[in-house]
Amino acid sequence: MSPLPEIAADFTIDDFTPDCSSVEHGATVTLTWKCTVGPDYTIHYGEDEQVAVNDRVDGDGNGSWTSPALTTTTAFLISGASTIAGQPVVHTRSTAVIVATPDMNVGNLSVNGTAALMGTVQTIEPADKYTAGTDGFLHGYVKTTDDTCPAFLSVTITPPGQGSPATISVTSNSAAGGVSNQDGRILAPVPGGSTVHISVQCDAEHSQQLLWVPLGAGTLS
Incomplete structure (x- = not known):
């Protein structure tokens, strides 16, 4: 593992926001944020997905990343990691996107109302x-x-x-x-x-x- 970058002062991550808070099944979202240039930034999402996004941050600290197609309501977390005075420091921000008619993977399912399963014959x-x-x-x-x-x-x-x-x-x-x-x-x-x-x-x-x-x-x- 590469050593964390050393910066002189504490850093910030702000305004971690999707361009849409609710999307249709199979749509993508673009996440944007404002951050200090220098730390290592990673976006975590889904069950165990993660992607490094240092190359998605410009010289002014404006970050942007587009997700893959979303099939279920998804939480996103961005982490920034660095060292300050030799000590590791990690900051995070999170957000979520609701997916209409999402895929579901469940164990036991009980329906108290009406269940519609049959499609068009x-x-x-x-x-x-x-x-x-x-x-x-x-x-x-x-x-x-x-x-x-x-x-x-x-x-x-x-x-x-x-x-x-x-x-x-x-x-x-x-x-x-x-x-x-x-x-x-x-x-x-x-x-x-x-x-x-x-x-x-x-x-x-x-x-x-x-x-x-x-x-x-x-x-x-």
Whole structure:
């Protein structure tokens, strides 16, 4: 570790302020401050992020730094470190920025009011590759109109990362309706980020429907 810079007198950090106190999800903020030139300055934020900002301070002691995209309400702390008469001295200032509709990582969650989890239901067609924009459920059926020509519905889900693909297949063998109706139905949970392959096969007239029910705003696209 490099030795702290030595200065002759105590130093100051003032007016550590974001350009916006509240931002939308994914926005950035620019933090500005006024300080004594010379000490080592570091901005700390998030869970354990930090960045040296000495090069963000001009010769008059005006500092400016733009954050990365913010996805949750974030506290920022700037520290200045130096030595005075051989003794280490650290000064800090802090501020915070509120993020609208933030990401959340929680343990146990209890809801006393109304919880809205379901997004807009989307009708989809068989395709070689979809990508799930959020967690959700794939619901569908296939129904043959000819007892001699079964209809097949197959869904393969490959989770993101190193997950192994899982295939669910159902068959409709009978054209009977009413109380004797027999169709092939699927209700499959799909993790967000998964790729999804959907195929329908039948040599006769048949009916089918496939619905994406997201837990959130992500589509299957």
